[in-house]
Amino acid sequence: MAKPASRSAKRGGSSIFTGVLIGLIVGAVLAVAVAVWVTGSIPFKNDGEAVRRTPAPAAPATPEPAPSFDFYKVLPGGAPDELPSAEPAAVRPIYYLQAGAFQNPADADNLKAQLALLGVEAVIQTSDVADKGVFHRVRVGPFDAPADAERTRALLAENDISATLVKELPTQQETP
Template sequence: MSGDKGKVVAGVFIGMVLGIAAAGAVAWFVLKKNPTAFINKEPSKPAPQVAAVPASAPAVVAPVAASGVGEPKQHFEFYKELTDKSDGTAHKSSPKPAVKPPVAPRPAQPPAAASKEVYYVQAGSFQNIDDAEKLKAKLAFSGFEATLQTVNLPDKGVWHRVRLGPYNSNEAGRTVATLKQNGIIATQQRAQ
């Protein structure tokens, strides 16, 4: 029996050595290809300093309504927040997010010297309207405002296009590149 135990221990030891060697080889290979692969690229932020509150300081009391009951916290509903964005009220009452979403290029008036051609960026075209709505929502979460265009194509039926714009040529190209970075394949199309 002791001979079997010795073989098991030797096998475990050899397996550990081979595993460590394999991990070292992978780390060496990765570092050879990209020397900064294991370096934290974001600078560390110092912890915020919190001032000590003296024991003699008055306690903070939550506001109480005239009825004697504490005021309820403001409740937000997802669909209301999305519909309120168009009039700008949602930005005033909602707190700022800690992480900023990717910056989306905004359509602007093209300079007088630039081309007067108008372009749209088409992110997708679907026969099922639910699929088109899902892509529109994904674009909204990425910071883009998209529209749905329903078209009846002969011999193909009804299609729902998800489009952004209008843009000039340069803005449309930048928008396509930004969408590609967010994992959305889009095409630039001249307005007709």
């Protein structure tokens, strides 16, 4: 006949609690020891030294007045007479190379792909031309100077792609 299980095997849970408690105590002692070693002072010693190290509370200071800003003094130039004029600046033209204009959008995509294989980035602009219908322009650019556009035009000419230089003046926006 089998013997009933002993009670000592059932009380294994208390040994886990004891181990956790011992671990917490050892950890706390080690943390205090490291803190004492790093700071070089004993935090639990009360000889009045810790009280002398803390600075005395400062007397309440009067708040400084808020700075006063004058709008015209903040601006560069200083005076209202020297404000920038409202005259429009000289408009610089923007240059593009137009490699083609097609009514069929697939033709425009094909030319854009050919240019991409050459390492030239192009865009397709769709516009409605009066009495002619919708055209898809393949343009390269923008360029700031005609000399920059001419270098790209020479690369396109080497690959049998003709391009026309297009000069556009940017539209002036009305300032409030």
